[in-house]
Amino acid sequence: MSAGRADTDDGASRAFELLAEPVRRWIWQQGWSELRDVQERAVPAILGGGDVILAARTAAGKTEAAFLPLLSQALPRLDGRRPGFCVVYVSPLKALINDQFRRLEGLLEACGMPLHRWHGDVSADAKRKARERPQGVVLITPESLEATLVRRGGEAARLFGNLDAVVVDELHAFVGTERGRQLQSVLSRIEVAAGRDRIDRIGLSATLGDMALAREALRPGEPDSVRLVESAEGGADLLLQVRGYECPRRPEPPPGGGGTDVAAVGVAAAEPVAAHLFEVLRGRRNLLFAGSRQNVEVYTDHLRAMSEAARLPNEFFAHHGNLARAEREAVEARLREDGRPTTAVATTTLELGIDIGDVESVAQIGPGWSVSSLRQRLGRSGRRRGVPSVLRIYVSEDAFAPTLHPADRLRLDVVQAVAMIGLLLDRWCEPPRVGGLHLSTLVQQTLALIAQTGGLRPDTAWQVLCRHGPFRNVGRDLFVEVLRAVARREAALVEMSPDGLLMLGPAGERLVAGHDFYAVFQVDEEYRVLAEGGKLLGTLPLDSTLATGQTIIFNGRRWRVESIDARARALLVSPTNAALPPRFGGGWAGVHDRVAAAMRDTLIGAGVPAFLDAGARALLEQARHAFREYGLAHDAIVAVGRDCVIFPWVGGPKLDTFALALLARNFQASPVRHAIEVRDCSAPGLRAIVSELARSPPPDGEALARLAAKPMRERYDPYLTEALLARVAAAERLEAHEVPNVARRILGRSA
DNA sequence: GACCTGCTGCGGCCTG
Numbered sequence: 001m002s003a004g005r006a007d008t009d010d011g012a013s014r015a016f017e018l019l020a021e022p023v024r025r026w027i028w029q030q031g032w033s034e035l036r037d038v039q040e041r042a043v044p045a046i047l048g049g050g051d052v053i054l055a056a057r058t059a060a061g062k063t064e065a066a067f068l069p070l071l072s073q074a075l076p077r078l079d080g081r082r083p084g085f086c087v088v089y090v091s092p093l094k095a096l097i098n099d100q101f102r103r104l105e106g107l108l109e110a111c112g113m114p115l116h117r118w119h120g121d122v123s124a125d126a127k128r129k130a131r132e133r134p135q136g137v138v139l140i141t142p143e144s145l146e147a148t149l150v151r152r153g154g155e156a157a158r159l160f161g162n163l164d165a166v167v168v169d170e171l172h173a174f175v176g177t178e179r180g181r182q183l184q185s186v187l188s189r190i191e192v193a194a195g196r197d198r199i200d201r202i203g204l205s206a207t208l209g210d211m212a213l214a215r216e217a218l219r220p221g222e223p224d225s226v227r228l229v230e231s232a233e234g235g236a237d238l239l240l241q242v243r244g245y246e247c248p249r250r251p252e253p254p255p256g257g258g259g260t261d262v263a264a265v266g267v268a269a270a271e272p273v274a275a276h277l278f279e280v281l282r283g284r285r286n287l288l289f290a291g292s293r294q295n296v297e298v299y300t301d302h303l304r305a306m307s308e309a310a311r312l313p314n315e316f317f318a319h320h321g322n323l324a325r326a327e328r329e330a331v332e333a334r335l336r337e338d339g340r341p342t343t344a345v346a347t348t349t350l351e352l353g354i355d356i357g358d359v360e361s362v363a364q365i366g367p368g369w370s371v372s373s374l375r376q377r378l379g380r381s382g383r384r385r386g387v388p389s390v391l392r393i394y395v396s397e398d399a400f401a402p403t404l405h406p407a408d409r410l411r412l413d414v415v416q417a418v419a420m421i422g423l424l425l426d427r428w429c430e431p432p433r434v435g436g437l438h439l440s441t442l443v444q445q446t447l448a449l450i451a452q453t454g455g456l457r458p459d460t461a462w463q464v465l466c467r468h469g470p471f472r473n474v475g476r477d478l479f480v481e482v483l484r485a486v487a488r489r490e491a492a493l494v495e496m497s498p499d500g501l502l503m504l505g506p507a508g509e510r511l512v513a514g515h516d517f518y519a520v521f522q523v524d525e526e527y528r529v530l531a532e533g534g535k536l537l538g539t540l541p542l543d544s545t546l547a548t549g550q551t552i553i554f555n556g557r558r559w560r561v562e563s564i565d566a567r568a569r570a571l572l573v574s575p576t577n578a579a580l581p582p583r584f585g586g587g588w589a590g591v592h593d594r595v596a597a598a599m600r601d602t603l604i605g606a607g608v609p610a611f612l613d614a615g616a617r618a619l620l621e622q623a624r625h626a627f628r629e630y631g632l633a634h635d636a637i638v639a640v641g642r643d644c645v646i647f648p649w650v651g652g653p654k655l656d657t658f659a660l661a662l663l664a665r666n667f668q669a670s671p672v673r674h675a676i677e678v679r680d681c682s683a684p685g686l687r688a689i690v691s692e693l694a695r696s697p698p699p700d701g702e703a704l705a706r707l708a709a710k711p712m713r714e715r716y717d718p719y720l721t722e723a724l725l726a727r728v729a730a731a732e733r734l735e736a737h738e739v740p741n742v743a744r745r746i747l748g749r750s751a
Numbered sequence: 752g753a754c755c756t757g758c759t760g761c762g763g764c765c766t767g
Binding site: 092093094119120124127141142143144146147150151173177179291292293295320321347348349351352366368369373413513514515516517518519520521523673 | 753754756758
C-alpha cells in the first residue's frame with residue numbers, strides 16, 4: 001500500500017525495528033500489518049535528532065509518525081527522570097487537541113506515560129495536577145503556553161527543561177500570521193528559560209505551498225537545519241465539475257435608500273443550485289462549503305425544506321463560527337461516528353484537521369478564496385483506497401445584460417474557478433506572505449517577556465526576541481523606536497526602572513493582568529459607517545483597504561469616503577453618483593498574483609476544460625467574448641461613461657498599491673474585484689499618468705500607506721505611532737516597488 | 752466578496 005517503503009531485505013520494516021518494545025506491542029495490538037509511508041520515513045528521521053517537517057496528506061498517520069519515535073526515545077530514560085514533560089504538542093484548535101487526546105490515549109497508556117490536555121476548556125484542577133507532576137506528553141494551545149510563561153515564568157525550567165521535542169500540528173495555519181509569530185517567540189522563550197540551546201521541533205502539515213518558507217517558519221534563521229519528510233503516498237483520483245448558473249439581475253435599490261433585501265435575493269439565486277445539491281448529496285456523506293455564514297444558513301434551510309417536502313428525514317446541518325460549540329460538535333460526531341447520510345454545510349470551520357472521518361464528496365459555492373483552501377477541502381474526501389475525491393463547484397453570475405459592469409461581464413467567478421483548478425492540478429498553492437514586521441505581536445511579546453522575567457534590560461529583550469528570536473527583521477534601532485512608542489505617556493505600557501530595567505507601566509500591568517492578554521489576534525473589529533448628520537448606516541469589516549476619496553458600496557448604494565477616524569473606528573461617507581451600476585460589497589481580499597495571471601490566460605485562451613458543465617461553458621464563452629470586445633488583450637483600460645476601469649491582472653497587494661499610487665496623483669481610484677475603478681477621468685488622461693508612473697522611480701511605500709485608512713488592524717496597533725504603523729503596512733500589505741512594473745503591464749496591453 | 756482561531760486566577764457559593 002505504501003509507496004517508497006524502506007523495507008529491509010527480509011521484508012521487515014526497518015523503522016519498526018527502531019521502535020521501543022512497548023510501542024511495537026501497541027502497534028501489534030492495533031492490528032496494523034505495516035507502517036504507513038510517512039511513518040516509515042519519519043521514524044529514522046526523528047530518532048536522528050534535529051528539526052523535522054512531516055508533510056503528508058490528511059489522515060496519512062502524521063500524528064503517529066511523530067509520536068512513535070518520540071515515545072520510543074523517551075521510554076528508556078523514563079526511570080529516574082527529572083521532572084518535566086517529554087513532549088509538548090501544540091495545536092491551533094482546542095477541538096483538535098480533544099481529537100488527538102482520544103487518539104493518543106491508548107498509545108501513552110501502553111508506554112506507561114501520562115497524557116495531559118491543556119487548554120481553556122480543561123479544568124483548572126487538571127492543569128494544576130499536570131503542573132505539579134510534569135511528566136509525559138502535554139497537548140496545548142499557543143495561548144495556554146503563553147499563559148504558563150507569563151503567570152509562572154519561574155517554573156518554566158522545571159516544566160520544559162527536559163523536553164525531547166515540541167510538535168507543531170497544522171504548521172501551515174501558523175506560517176506568516178501574527179499567531180504564528182507568537183508561537184515562534186514562545187518556543188524560543190521556552191528554550192531560553194529552560195537553558196537549552198535548542199529543543200527539537202517537529203512540524204506537521206498537509207498543505208505547505210513552499211517548503212523553504214515552512215522550514216524558516218519552524219526554525220527562524222536556520223531553515224537549512226530543518227529536514228523534510230514528504231510522503232509520496234496518497235493522491236486519490238479526482239472527479240471534478242464546475243457548474244455555472246445565470247441568475248436574474250439583483251433589483252436596483254429604491255431611490256432614497258431603504259436598500260434591497262439581500263438575503264431574499266440570495267435565496268432566489270440559491271434555488272437552482274440547491275435543487276442540484278439536493279439531488280447529488282442526498283443519501284451520502286458530504287461537506288458543502290457555502291462561503292459565508294449567511295450562505296450557510298440559506299442553503300441549510302433550503303436543503304432541509306426540500307427534505308421535508310420529500311418526506312425524508314433531514315440530513316443537512318449547519319456548521320459555522322457563530323453556532324454554539326455543542327451544535328457544532330454534534331454535527332462533527334454525526335459525520336464521524338453515525339452511519340446515517342449527513343451533509344455538513346460549513347464555512348471554513350471544517351477545513352482544518354478536526355476528525356470527521358472520510359466524506360464521499362465535497363461541494364463549494366463560488367470559486368473560494370485560495371487554491372490552498374481548495375486543496376485543504378479536497379483532502380476531506382477520497383481517503384479510502386480506490387475511491388476518488390469528488391469536488392463540485394457551483395458558480396452563479398448575473399443574467400447577461402449590456403448594462404452590466406465590465407467586471408460582471410467578464411464572469412470573473414467562473415474564470416477564477418477555472419484558473420484555480422488549473423493551478424490545483426499543477427500541484428501549486430499560494431505560499432504564505434512572510435517578511436512581515438508583526439510589530440503588534442512584538443509589543444505583546446515584550447510585555448509577556450517582562451512579566452515572565454520580572455523585568456530585564458532593553459538589550460536583553462532585543463537579543464531574546466529579535467536577534468535570537470523570531471523578530472529577525474527588527475534591528476536594534478527599530479526595537480528602540482517601538483519601546484519609545486509604548487513608553488509614551490499616552491501608551492504607558494512600559495517604563496524604565498532607575499537601575500535600567502524594562503518594567504511594566506500602569507497600562508501594561510492592566511493589560512498583562514487581563515484574561516484576554518494571551519491571544520495576539522484581533523477579533524470583531526469593524527468601522528462604523530456614518531452618513532451626514534452622524535446617521536449610522538452600519539458597520540464594515542476593518543480588513544478592507546480604504547482611503548479618503550474612494551468609493552464604497554454599502555446598503556446597495558455608492559458612497560464617497562469623506563473622512564476616516566482610525567482611532568474611533570469610524571468612516572464618514574456621503575452619497576455619490578456613478579456611471580457604473582451599483583454592486584454589493586466593497587471589501588475584496590484579493591487573489592495571489594499567479595491566480596490573477598492564470599485568469600488572464602483563461603480569458604485569452606480558447607480551450608474549454610472538460611470539467612465545465614453546459615452552464616459554465618456558456619458563461620466562459622460570454623466572458624471571452626466580453627474580453628475581446630473590450631480589447632483587454634491589448635488595452636487594460638476600459639472607459640465607462642465618465643469613469644474608467646483598469647484590469648491589470650495582478651494580485652490583491654499590487655492592486656491596492658496601484659490604486660493608492662493613482663490616488664496620490666489625485667485620481668479617485670478604488671480597488672474592486674480584480675480591477676481598479678477610477679472616477680471622473682478620461683482614458684487618455686489616465687493613460688498619460690500610468691505612463692508617467694511606468695517611467696518614474698517607485699513611490700515611497702510608507703507615504704502610500706499613510707493615504708490608506710486602517711493602520712489599526714492588529715491587536716496592539718493602537719499603542720504604536722503613525723510612523724511605525726505606516727512602516728508595518730508598507731512592509732506587509734503593499735508592494736510599492738512594483739508600481740512601475742504594474743504600470744508597464746497596463747501599458748504593454750495598450751501598445 | 753469572506754472565514755477562522757484563543758484565554759487565568761480568585762472569591763464566593765453549593766453539594767456531598
